[in-house]
Amino acid sequence: LCLNRFWFDYNGINMSVKLSIYPFFLSGFPCSYRCSYCNSRGSSGVKDEVHAATITTELKNWISKSSDKRDRQVAFYGIEPTILEQCILEALFEAVTPFVSTGQIQGIRLSVRPDRIRLLDRFFNSGIRVIELGIPSMNDHVLSKIQRGHNSISVYDAVRYLRKRRVEIGFQTMIGLPGSDKTEAMETAHRLAALKPDFVRIHPTLVLSDTFLAQEMDKGTYKPITLDHAIDVCADVAGLYGSLGIPVARIGFHIPEDLRDNCLVGGPYHPAFGALVRSEMRYRFMVKAIQKNPGIRSFTVPADQLSDFIGYQRENISKLKKQFNREFRISAIQ
Numbered sequence: 001l002c003l004n005r006f007w008f009d010y011n012g013i014n015m016s017v018k019l020s021i022y023p024f025f026l027s028g029f030p031c032s033y034r035c036s037y038c039n040s041r042g043s044s045g046v047k048d049e050v051h052a053a054t055i056t057t058e059l060k061n062w063i064s065k066s067s068d069k070r071d072r073q074v075a076f077y078g079i080e081p082t083i084l085e086q087c088i089l090e091a092l093f094e095a096v097t098p099f100v101s102t103g104q105i106q107g108i109r110l111s112v113r114p115d116r117i118r119l120l121d122r123f124f125n126s127g128i129r130v131i132e133l134g135i136p137s138m139n140d141h142v143l144s145k146i147q148r149g150h151n152s153i154s155v156y157d158a159v160r161y162l163r164k165r166r167v168e169i170g171f172q173t174m175i176g177l178p179g180s181d182k183t184e185a186m187e188t189a190h191r192l193a194a195l196k197p198d199f200v201r202i203h204p205t206l207v208l209s210d211t212f213l214a215q216e217m218d219k220g221t222y223k224p225i226t227l228d229h230a231i232d233v234c235a236d237v238a239g240l241y242g243s244l245g246i247p248v249a250r251i252g253f254h255i256p257e258d259l260r261d262n263c264l265v266g267g268p269y270h271p272a273f274g275a276l277v278r279s280e281m282r283y284r285f286m287v288k289a290i291q292k293n294p295g296i297r298s299f300t301v302p303a304d305q306l307s308d309f310i311g312y313q314r315e316n317i318s319k320l321k322k323q324f325n326r327e328f329r330i331s332a333i334q
């Protein structure tokens, strides 16, 4: 799972350590893999040369303007980086490592397939700090259905390999893939949680134009999950990670409106998907609390979670009223 340009909202990262990330999006390099949900293989074929000088100029500019003391990282996203010719990859690293050596940037983060991680071997001394492994599922049947080209054993191998290199490890996971259901999503989450990642991202499967998944949807052999079902499964999965102390860095994708119109042909997209899932989690929490203590009529919650407790368009307040047949008040701790 590699992030396409429009899927990455770097301002939306919600990590326990505040980060400032400068993303470079590598486009124009068609991927040789055939993951059924991805349209990166259909890239233009026109190579956008990655100029080291441009990277250097942009980073100098960014550093000179950034006054905050947050951890600064450079990210390369957009395509599977290991498909790049080694000389291009080398140029990318050579452009960034001087900033890492001088402490102006604290590291490089990359999104990589588990079965390709060893191809980065020679770059681990060049400032790589975070590796996000694309792991759509840990179920080999699902991985085969989406033509992922690796199985779950590759994930265990990759994590073992990365642990020795002492980098932070994130997992990019998906729900709603062909062959998957809620049980599979939870089994995948349990297996991934056991590997103790530093953080996870959870993405609902969206159907993009020019993908095998879009063809399957047209033929009727794949039916995207509904928004309600996606929220339900994500709430369970995120709840599991949360209960084990594993940070969920992001839930859902951000897709700008114009690209939504051009590329998105199916699936449970909602611009506030993450907020909907967080609201559902808070709703479940409140229901449990009321069932345990039926006298509850109000909740006082941390100010930064107030909107999640109230719910998108005050939905949680209406749902509580409907379920328990009385009014509830939710306010922030003063």
Ligand code: SF4
Pocket: 001, 002, 031, 032, 033, 034, 035, 038, 039, 040, 041, 079, 080, 113
């Ligand atoms: S490896 Fe798969 S998900 Fe990543 S860019 Fe290639 S086709 Fe897309």
